[in-house]
Amino acid sequence: MDAPRDELADLVELIMTLSRKISVRSTTGAGIDLGTVEALAMGLITATPGLTSGQIAAELNLKSSNASTTLRSLEQRGFLERHHDPADGRVIRVYPTAKARQNLALKREAWAATLLAAHPDPAQLTALLPALKALDDALTTPDLRPPPEPR
Template identity: 35%
Template sequence: MEQETFPEELADALVGVQRLIRRRLRREMPAPQLRGAEVELLRLVVDRPGIGISDAARELYLAGNSVSTLVNQLARQGYLVRETDPADRRAARLMPTPAAEARLSEWRERRADLVRDQTARLDEADLETLAAAIPALRRLADNLGEEP
């Protein structure tokens, strides 16, 4: 692979894998169907219960009004609860419901099963290459997540 095409090819490969995983899981998951941004917000709230909308927007690189819209949708579906922040009565803290935790747990299990099944189809050299790339991909994600 030429150095000048590497960034584009890497980004395309990562997006392709993520898109296909999401599509396969979406088909298998029970209704209601959740979009990628909804799943990302649920994951964040389950991992950081009590996070505020503005902090969630910063973490997800989304506008605050976009996160508010997602919160409203997920709350209507029974996955999120808004609680008033005791330190600032104007602010809301987001809490996952048991349904959200169960849905995300099922999604994570199905994702692991899907990736396990598909990586089992690869040869040993490809598996070793993918395993060796994980630390570098995590550092890349950390770099991308840093504020400029």
């Protein structure tokens, strides 16, 4: 690997490590009932309600069985609802509940508090947002369009 590739690989490794550390530190004792993969799934479901299990699995790079297990657990705990697609009753779409939105808001607040406690200059961190958002947009699966509303 050449230097720029090494640095890019280092960046990815650091982002993944930071994600795990922030997740662990922000949920300890915070009364938040979502694990890391569950929070990622709920963030995706909240941002784009009405996705299918397959779309969620593809976007989060999960095996379909792991996505199904995660979604089943979230549904049993009252974080999501499943509805038949009005255009094709064979398709099941997933929607967040009010409980999910509330729990995700708690998690986001805990994430922010963790960063504020760890870094003296939040503006320095938020200056990274445009570049990271553009990267996220470039890596997002193009077929994640909002589906029709449930009946």
